[in-house]
Amino acid sequence: MRAVQVVPLLLLLTSVSCSGVRTPEDPTRPPPPKTTVEVRNQKPIDFNMYVLSETTRIRLGLVPGMSSRTFTIPPHLLPNEQGLLRFQADPIGSNAVSTSDQELMVRAGDELSLTLQ
Numbered sequence: 001m002r003a004v005q006v007v008p009l010l011l012l013l014t015s016v017s018c019s020g021v022r023t024p025e026d027p028t029r030p031p032p033p034k035t036t037v038e039v040r041n042q043k044p045i046d047f048n049m050y051v052l053s054e055t056t057r058i059r060l061g062l063v064p065g066m067s068s069r070t071f072t073i074p075p076h077l078l079p080n081e082q083g084l085l086r087f088q089a090d091p092i093g094s095n096a097v098s099t100s101d102q103e104l105m106v107r108a109g110d111e112l113s114l115t116l117q
Contacts, residue, residue, distance in 0.1 A: 034072055050089075
């Protein structure tokens with residue numbers, strides 16, 4: 001009988017411990033400016049675009065062949081409103097992947113432009 005009472009308590013503690021702690025945002029501080037990257041695809045094949053930070057790879061979206069798309073870089077990749085980023089182009093239907101070798105210092109509000117040739 002006692003074990004039955006412990007199970008609901010454990011479930012409650014587990015659900016409370018898994019919920020993230022959120023700090024309230026300062027309403028007097030303006031939101032960070034939007035940081036964007038425009039990708040121009042000059043090839044006839046489609047590419048999935050990714051942004052890479054130190055430990056994270058996030059898919060930005062699809063850039064169809066012979067077109068361009070503009071993506072917003074997630075603000076959490078720019079701690080203190082700046083960060084080192086690389087970009088990766090993954091062609092659909094191929095095993096070849098193109099990753100930028102150079103890390104770019106990106107600041108919140110920057111407008112980047114990449115061309116796939």
